[in-house]
Amino acid sequence: MRFAVTIFPGSNCDIDCIHAVEDVLNASVTPVWHQESDLSRYDAIILPGGFSYGDYLRTGVLASFSPVMEGVKKAAREGKLVIGICNGFQILTEVGLLPGALRRNSRLKFRCNFQTLRVENARTPFTCDYEQGELISIPIAHGEGNYYCDDATLAELKRNNQIVFTYAGENPNGSVSDIAGIINREGNVLGMMPHPERAILDWMGSKDGARVFTSMLQYWKENCGAA
Ligand SMILES: NC(=O)CC[C@H](N)C(=O)O
Numbered sequence: 001m002r003f004a005v006t007i008f009p010g011s012n013c014d015i016d017c018i019h020a021v022e023d024v025l026n027a028s029v030t031p032v033w034h035q036e037s038d039l040s041r042y043d044a045i046i047l048p049g050g051f052s053y054g055d056y057l058r059t060g061v062l063a064s065f066s067p068v069m070e071g072v073k074k075a076a077r078e079g080k081l082v083i084g085i086c087n088g089f090q091i092l093t094e095v096g097l098l099p100g101a102l103r104r105n106s107r108l109k110f111r112c113n114f115q116t117l118r119v120e121n122a123r124t125p126f127t128c129d130y131e132q133g134e135l136i137s138i139p140i141a142h143g144e145g146n147y148y149c150d151d152a153t154l155a156e157l158k159r160n161n162q163i164v165f166t167y168a169g170e171n172p173n174g175s176v177s178d179i180a181g182i183i184n185r186e187g188n189v190l191g192m193m194p195h196p197e198r199a200i201l202d203w204m205g206s207k208d209g210a211r212v213f214t215s216m217l218q219y220w221k222e223n224c225g226a227a
Helices: 014-025 068-077 087-094 151-159 210-223
Strands: 002-007 028-033 044-047 081-085 101-103 111-119 135-142 146-148 163-167 179-183 189-192
Touching: 002 014, 014 028, 014 210, 028 068, 044 068, 044 087, 068 081, 081 087, 081 210, 087 101, 087 189, 111 179, 146 179, 163 189
Parallel strands: 002 028, 002 044, 044 081, 081 189
Antiparallel strands: 101 146, 111 135, 111 163, 163 179, 179 189
């Protein structure tokens, strides 16, 4: 399985994501600069966290016009796995691959701490290695993680089981319905504010994020490819 990790000016979690793929999966992973647009060689695309373009104008909005996003949209249309983590999630909402938007945290503070999440849907390519309803510990690090969508969109997300992770206990940012991560209707594009790549080894304080990556490999082996 071949992974790509996109890099925008201001990305800062790209190396961590590359390590996660290498250390957890021992799979092939290639950093892809945002000016490239051909992602046809890859089976899965990771949009990492950070501050693309310094979060200028609105977080994720300038990155949404980068050439690489044409490749990301094509990959998504073809059913390939696409995951946006934190700033990656913000970019995916800006290009319309995921509904809703990420707003400033309700208390207008950058939050950086471990957070307990509930796995609301363990039947996705990104969560099939978790138990339904499992509580996991994964860090957050954002100033704009306050997920918002209108009532009709929220009803649709609920109806189609598109809410994948919620904050259990404290809601750190004011997200509607405690949403921490959602998937698209087709089930191949995930956005999540918490950072699974920061919770893959014991010394990090939790290994609960590793199964986002093992889920992707497991799904791909069962549905798409051989090795
Ligand atoms: N870690 C990140 O990706 C930060 C995301 C974003 N720029 C924010 O602060 O909201």
